[in-house]
Amino acid sequence: xxxxxxxxxxxxxxTPASLRELASYLELALDAGQAVFVMRYGESxxxxxxxxPEGSLDxxxxxxxxxxxxxxxxxxxxxPGVNRITADGQTYRFKRTHRxxxxxxxVVFAPx
Numbered sequence: 768x769x770x771x772x773x774x775x776x777x778x779x780x781x782t783p784a785s786l787r788e789l790a791s792y793l794e795l796a797l798d799a800g801q802a803v804f805v806m807r808y809g810e811s812x813x814x815x816x817x818x819x820p821e822g823s824l825d826x827x828x829x830x831x832x833x834x835x836x837x838x839x840x841x842x843x844x845x846x847p848g849v850n851r852i853t854a855d856g857q858t859y860r861f862k863r864t865h866r867x868x869x870x871x872x873x874v875v876f877a878p879x
Contacts, residue, residue: 782854785840788833790854792817793861793878795830802877803830805838806868813838820877824868842874849879 782790792803796817804816804827812835818827833841845852851860864875 782852783840783844785837786844786852787854788837789841789845789876790852790857790859792830793859793876796876797878799828802875804868804873804875805833805841806871806873808832811835816873820864820866820875824871827868838874845876 789803792815796803799817801817802820804818806814806816808814812832815830815833816827817830845863847863847865849860849862851858853859859878861876861878864877866873866875
């Protein structure tokens with residue numbers, strides 16, 4: 768089980784719930800040949816979309832919500848740039864970036 772160098776996740780012996788959640792969205796993104804977008808929505812949750820990393824908000828498909836605490840932990844356990852996580856025996860490699868879509872900042876997890 769490995770993560771990007773310097774990640775707190777690299778020292779853990781089990782997969783945190785936040786990264787299992789991220790892995791489930793990465794599976795959806797891989798199936799669609801797209802990326803995962805996590806956007807702030809209120810104080811307690813974040814909206815999750817699947818779509819083209821270069822597309823507009825109108826082109827994204829809503830995939831659900833995730834608790835703000837899980838989204839915050841996703842950010843804490845990954846880093847900008849290339850990451851690798853293992854969840855439920857499956858390894859995922861992705862690039863984490865940020866971009867603005869309209870007036871909203873989004874964290875983008877793009878499978879590589």
